[in-house]
Amino acid sequence: MTVFGVLTAAKADAEQGHHGQPVVAFIRDPHKGEISVMSGTREVVIRDRKLSAAITRALR
Amino acid sequence: MSSHREAPAISKDPVADNTDTYAFVSPDDPGTVTLITNYLPLEPPFGGPNFYEFGDDVRYDIYVDNDGDGRPDVTYEFMFETVVADPNTFLYNTGPIDSIDSPNWNRRQFYTVTKRDRRGRREVLGSGLACPPCNVGPGSTPNYHELATEAIHSLGSGRTVFAGQRLEGFYVDLGAIFDLGDLRPFEKLHIGGMANSVGVNATNGFGVHTIAIKVPKRELTRSGRIPTDPMSSDSVIGVWGAASRQRALIRNPDGQTAEFGDWVQISRLGNPLFNEVIVPMGKKDLWNSLTPADDKRFLQYVQHPELASLLPVLYPNVFPNLAQLTAARADLVAILLTGLPKGIVPNFQNLTGSTLADELRLNMAIGPTSNPNALGVVGGDLAGFPNGRRVFDDVVSVELRAIAGLTFPLVDSSFTPDAAASLLTDGLTAADTTYLPTFPYLGTPQSGYQTSPLGMVA
Numbered sequence: 001m002t003v004f005g006v007l008t009a010a011k012a013d014a015e016q017g018h019h020g021q022p023v024v025a026f027i028r029d030p031h032k033g034e035i036s037v038m039s040g041t042r043e044v045v046i047r048d049r050k051l052s053a054a055i056t057r058a059l060r
Numbered sequence: 061m062s063s064h065r066e067a068p069a070i071s072k073d074p075v076a077d078n079t080d081t082y083a084f085v086s087p088d089d090p091g092t093v094t095l096i097t098n099y100l101p102l103e104p105p106f107g108g109p110n111f112y113e114f115g116d117d118v119r120y121d122i123y124v125d126n127d128g129d130g131r132p133d134v135t136y137e138f139m140f141e142t143v144v145a146d147p148n149t150f151l152y153n154t155g156p157i158d159s160i161d162s163p164n165w166n167r168r169q170f171y172t173v174t175k176r177d178r179r180g181r182r183e184v185l186g187s188g189l190a191c192p193p194c195n196v197g198p199g200s201t202p203n204y205h206e207l208a209t210e211a212i213h214s215l216g217s218g219r220t221v222f223a224g225q226r227l228e229g230f231y232v233d234l235g236a237i238f239d240l241g242d243l244r245p246f247e248k249l250h251i252g253g254m255a256n257s258v259g260v261n262a263t264n265g266f267g268v269h270t271i272a273i274k275v276p277k278r279e280l281t282r283s284g285r286i287p288t289d290p291m292s293s294d295s296v297i298g299v300w301g302a303a304s305r306q307r308a309l310i311r312n313p314d315g316q317t318a319e320f321g322d323w324v325q326i327s328r329l330g331n332p333l334f335n336e337v338i339v340p341m342g343k344k345d346l347w348n349s350l351t352p353a354d355d356k357r358f359l360q361y362v363q364h365p366e367l368a369s370l371l372p373v374l375y376p377n378v379f380p381n382l383a384q385l386t387a388a389r390a391d392l393v394a395i396l397l398t399g400l401p402k403g404i405v406p407n408f409q410n411l412t413g414s415t416l417a418d419e420l421r422l423n424m425a426i427g428p429t430s431n432p433n434a435l436g437v438v439g440g441d442l443a444g445f446p447n448g449r450r451v452f453d454d455v456v457s458v459e460l461r462a463i464a465g466l467t468f469p470l471v472d473s474s475f476t477p478d479a480a481a482s483l484l485t486d487g488l489t490a491a492d493t494t495y496l497p498t499f500p501y502l503g504t505p506q507s508g509y510q511t512s513p514l515g516m517v518a
Contacts, residue, residue: 024308024320038308038321 027052062230062332062455064101067344070327074100075115076303078329079268080230081122083299083420083448086274087428088498092218093280095122095136096272096451096500097301097329103194103225103267106508111152111194112225112269113169114140118303119323120271125298126282128413130353134280135176138223138271140191143168153193153200160190160210168193171223173215173273186215191224194267197509205504212499218276220499226270227503229451230332231493233486234262235517241367241374243460245487246480249375259487260517265506271301272500277424287425291402295426296410298399298419299448300330300352325349330418331396331446332455337367337463338396352417355397359416362396363388367463379478382465391467395446400437404470408442422448434490438466451501452490460484 019039026036033049064079065071082096097120103112114120119139123132145166146154155164172187192211195204212222236242236259240252247254278286280297287295307321327348329335338361339347347358372383394400399411399421410421429443434454436444438461445453461467464481494503 022310022318022320024310026308026321036307036321038306040320041306041322043307043320043322 025055027055030056062232063327063329063334063336064230066336067348068341069345070348073326075113076118076305076327077101078301078303078327080332081299081301081329081420081449082451082501083297083422084450085277085422085424085426085428085443085448086499089274090427091286092274092276093297093422093424094272094274094499094501095124095299096270096502097122098226098228098230098268098270098502099303100267100269102228102263103269103505104508104513105195105265105267105506105511106513107194107267108196108508109150109152111167111196112267113142113167113194114138114171114191114223114269114271115303115305116140116142117317117319118305121302121304122271122273123300123302124280125352125412125417125419126280126294128293128298128415130298130355130415130417130419131178131351132176133178133282136185136273136275137174137176138171139174140169140171140223143170152196156199157193157196157201157207158203160192160207165193169224173221185219186213186221189213189221189223194225195505195507197507199509201507204507208504219279220274222270222272222500224270225267225505226500227493227505228263228266228268229493229495229502230263230455231261231488231490232263232456233259233488235260237456237486241370243484243486245485246375246378249378249480251374251376257487259485259492261488261492264492265511267505268502270500270502272502274499280424287423290407290423290425291409292425293411293413296399296412296421296423298330298352298412298417298421300328300419302328325351330420332449333459334396334418337459338362338365340366352419353415355418356416358418359393359397362392363390365389365392365463368465371464375480378480379464381476381478382481385465385468385475387472389468390471392462394471395462395467400446400470405437405442408437408447410447420449421446438462451495454485454489456488457485460486 024038028034033052062080070077079101080098086092086094122136124134126133157165169191173185175183192208244257283294304323304325306319310318372379397416401411402409410423433439433441461484465477466481468475
């Protein structure tokens with residue numbers, strides 16, 4: 001299962017985000033906790049099983 | 061078609077559909093090479109009120125491989141931006157567009173050209189470059205040829221660029237070919253058994269969106285030197301075009317969209333008809349996503365093309381020798397995937413090495429001819445396809461004949477091609493469309509006002 005999640009950068013996180021622009025996170029592999037995080041043309045892959053599970057749970 | 065709507069996914073995304081790629085030594089400026097990629101297949105000229113344009117959300121690339129590894133060494137990247145002067149009118153233009161900066165033109169496009177090297181270093185060659193409008197009609201776009209000429213921009217350092225609507229230069233009898241491989245001049249021999257007739261150019265009058273850039277030859281060679289020796293590997297480049305979109309698209313409830321993520325390739329084109337005719341349906345979308353360096357996985361379809369097995373069935377008793385030919389088609393592998401080595405065609409080679417890669421291979425040391433033959437190398441004209449591709453080259457006839465076995469003796473002299481192999485054609489020639497003698501070489505697009513809807517063939 002994969003999940004698209006749109007995480008609008010919270011105001012508190014704006015300074016650490018990508019210039020306050022919307023961020024899209026795509027869970028590529030929920031089992032490995034592999035998440036593509038995209039803003040503009042920038043894309044990084046993080047591994048965070050806890051975050052992946054939390055987003056997936058939100059759809060239930 | 062060369063690559064118009066050639067794969068299931070890209071057929072639904074015309075703005076990103078790379079329909080043709082051309083690469084040739086500029087006939088009127090032989091110190092340069094012209095690289096052309098076309099998009100937006102089969103534009104009926106009467107396309108208002110939203111006339112055709114490039115995608116602001118698409119990255120268009122022209123790639124050049126000069127070391128034979130199937131990967132880009134020089135890339136020309138094109139990014140577009142649409143500017144609407146007055147969003148409160150539905151009109152494309154509010155009066156005659158008599159110049160490229162006319163205030164009557166409501167919806168314009170501008171673009172940025174960036175050169176990338178093999179290490180990804182970027183150099184902006186030009187920005188804020190205006191596209192011409194589409195050819196609407198004599199009331200809206202009078203003197204269209206002159207108007208479009210204003211959109212030819214010099215980038216300095218011997219480079220020239222154009223991006224905008226052109227008349228389709230690729231001629232093909234689509235209606236017949238996709239009706240069970242029918243070639244109208246040979247219909248009597250086809251299983252349909254109808255009387256022979258003349259070819260019908262399915263692209264007649266249609267427009268296309270062209271990206272053309274003319275650059276000095278030395279900008280494209282591995283050594284950085286001007287190529288003068290046709291037998292030198294430094295003289296040969298491999299060219300292909302591509303279009304990419306960002307990985308994610310978010311649709312907002314207000315009708316706006318936003319794209320996120322890295323660029324993902326969704327269309328490419330090197331040799332005409334490769335993805336269209338060689339690659340099977342189930343792998344066409346995959347092929348569009350790959351670079352030529354990955355083309356080894358399609359080798360079997362080049363060695364044993366499906367069309368070669370169909371011709372003897374569709375034209376009974378016409379291709380007996382082709383029907384017996386079961387060997388891997390090393391001739392097609394050379395033409396399409398590696399280039400022709402020295403010693404096959406006298407005074408010619410366009411070999412890029414052993415990497416199997418679908419690229420349009422151009423030997424830049426071979427100059428243009430004043431007496432071109434649209435059949436290119438098989439017609440004795442070394443300046444034409446498959447030595448690159450000129451806008452008027454008859455690639456349909458060349459590839460039909462090659463697949464029918466005409467070129468197999470290049471690698472196996474014991475094979476005798478069937479007599480029909482050297483005659484195959486869909487019945488069309490370069491005279492079925494028009495071209496320009498100077499950059500950007502593709503002809504002036506037909507206006508909507510001057511176009512009649514499609515008719516019926518008798």
